[in-house]
Amino acid sequence: MRDRLRVLDWRICLPATALCVVGVLLVWSSTRAMPPEGSHTHLWRQIAYSGAGLALMTILAGADRWSLRAWGPPAYLTGCLGLAAVLSPLGVTVNGSRSWLNLGVLQFQPSELAKPALVLALAALLGAAPDGERRRRASGLPAALAVAGVPLGLVMLQPDLGTALILAATTLSMIVIAGTPGRSIGLLAGGALGAAALAWWLDLLKPHQVQRLLVFADPAADPQGAGYNAIQALETIGSGGLLGRGLFHGDQTGGRFVPEQHTDFIYTVAGEELGFAGAAVVLVLLWSILWRGLRIAAQAATPYDRLVAGGIVCWLATQATINIGMVLGLAPIIGVPLPLVSYGGSSVVSCLAAAGILMSVRGEHRAAPRTHVTWS
Numbered sequence: 030m031r032d033r034l035r036v037l038d039w040r041i042c043l044p045a046t047a048l049c050v051v052g053v054l055l056v057w058s059s060t061r062a063m064p065p066e067g068s069h070t071h072l073w074r075q076i077a078y079s080g081a082g083l084a085l086m087t088i089l090a091g092a093d094r095w096s097l098r099a100w101g102p103p104a105y106l107t108g109c110l111g112l113a114a115v116l117s118p119l120g121v122t123v124n125g126s127r128s129w130l131n132l133g134v135l136q137f138q139p140s141e142l143a144k145p146a147l148v149l150a151l152a153a154l155l156g157a158a159p160d161g162e163r164r165r166r167a168s169g170l171p172a173a174l175a176v177a178g179v180p181l182g183l184v185m186l187q188p189d190l191g192t193a194l195i196l197a198a199t200t201l202s203m204i205v206i207a208g209t210p211g212r213s214i215g216l217l218a219g220g221a222l223g224a225a226a227l228a229w230w231l232d233l234l235k236p237h238q239v240q241r242l243l244v245f246a247d248p249a250a251d252p253q254g255a256g257y258n259a260i261q262a263l264e265t266i267g268s269g270g271l272l273g274r275g276l277f278h279g280d281q282t283g284g285r286f287v288p289e290q291h292t293d294f295i296y297t298v299a300g301e302e303l304g305f306a307g308a309a310v311v312l313v314l315l316w317s318i319l320w321r322g323l324r325i326a327a328q329a330a331t332p333y334d335r336l337v338a339g340g341i342v343c344w345l346a347t348q349a350t351i352n353i354g355m356v357l358g359l360a361p362i363i364g365v366p367l368p369l370v371s372y373g374g375s376s377v378v379s380c381l382a383a384a385g386i387l388m389s390v391r392g393e394h395r396a397a398p399r400t401h402v403t404w405s
Contacts, residue, residue: 036091038388040321044314045086045369045384049079049377051311052370055298058277059291060372062284071291071372078374082381089385094334097389101149105176108146111139112183124289124364126189140192141375143180145383147196148203148340150176155207156333170209170217173200191363195347197221202343203336206326258294261287262356266300266308273304291372293364296356311370315349318384325391334390341383 053075060071092100114120114130121129121136129136154176155169177200184193201221205214265281274280279301281287287294299308319342326338345368352367354360366376 036388037087038090038321038391041318041384041388041391042086042090044317045381046083048311048314048369049083049381051299051314052295052372052377053079054276055295055302055370056291056372058279058302059282059295059298061277074374075372075377078377079381081374082378085378086381086385086388089382090388092385092389094331094389097149097337097386098153098333101146101153104142104146105150105180108139108143109179109183112143112180112187115139116183116186126364127187128189128192138373138375140180140184140187140189141379143184144192144195144199144344144379145341145386147177147180148199148337148344148383149386151200151203152333152336152340155203156331156336169207170204170213173204173207174217189364191351191365194351194363195344195365198347199340199344203340206336206339207332258288258362259355259358262294262297263358265290265294265297266356269301269304269308271305273300273302273307276302278302289364292366293352293362293371294356295367295371296353299370300356312353315345315368318387319346322387325387329390338387338390341387345380345383 053072056075057069057072061069063071111130115127119130119132120127121131123129128138128140130139151173154173157169177196181193181196181200184196201214201217204217261281265279265287268274268281269279277283279298281301282290282298287297290297296308296311299311303310322338322342322345326335326342329335329338348365349368351360351363351365352371355362355365366373368380369377371377
């Protein structure tokens with residue numbers, strides 16, 4: 030047990046655990062008035078999710094580089110199969126997206142498994158060391174795009190625009206970290222913008238997705254429809270003032286004015302009940318994990334380790350930015366959970382698994398001799 034604890038990086042473990050505790054409290058507060066009242070179902074489930082995730086984080090923290098490499102292909106294949114199964118009769122539609130897989134006693138989102146799986150797969154591909162650095166940079170991009178294109182395409186078929194943006198941003202960041210020439214990155218970015226414009230022009234987006242994007246510019250244009258969530262979220266998070274109304278004492282939260290407040294809009298509970306100070310603490314805890322991840326990436330002993338750490342940091346940073354941006358009216362509402370805080374086993378477990386992988390990479394750095402790493 031002592032050896033297992035020794036591999037933990039407490040600069041990741043402590044803020045991750047603190048965010049889980051905050052998440053449990055905020056989920057409890059936002060669901061205590063949900064029927065059936067007094068059952069505390071969401072509370073106990075969130076505690077179980079967090080406990081399972083922390084156990085997985087501890088296990089992954091002790092894994093070596095070769096174990097991560099071995100787990101990458103099976104995890105990627107499992108994630109893609111899960112995303113394909115979602116489109117079958119086993120899939121469940123929630124809020125307009127067929128993102129959930131129903132296995133009777135268990136429901137989960139395969140797209141959450143696809144996030145760490147894609148990071149490991151791309152790191153193994155782009156972090157390999159074949160016959161020279163230039164050849165790797167030139168030949169790795171098409172293969173990386175093909176690997177990323179499978180889960181990205183399956184997610185778009187659900188459709189889940191938020192997860193698709195996270196997967197795309199993670200892929201692009203890892204391609205940059207791998208040292209891909211700027212010209213190739215520019216062509217890739219131009220192609221992505223062209224594809225987005227074509228999707229809009231051909232009406233490939235679902236009506237509710239188009240409405241969310243349009244109402245982002247002016248939520249007041251449809252205050253009782255598509256703009257309702259954005260308006261209520263701003264009112265709720267702004268009502269807490271500096272120190273908040275107190276845990277379990279939020280009027281907006283208790284009245285359930287914000288839909289999906291325990292999942293995508295959990296940050297509004299922090300703003301109302303814990304105030305600006307409490308909401309800022311949540312950001313600081315998230316930032317501390319990201320900063321530590323960047324340090325691990327910068328000190329990584331191999332390109333593979335650097336890509337794994339950098340990909341995880343970009344994934345978590347993008348997801349947190351989109352979620353908080355939705356709440357503050359700085360981003361369209363596209364349904365993205367706040368890492369480690371929002372209700373849901375799939376998200377909590379995958380984010381804690383990412384924290385464990387970061388600690389594993391850090392352990393490899395400590396075990397390996399120090400080498401100079403360039404970010405060319």
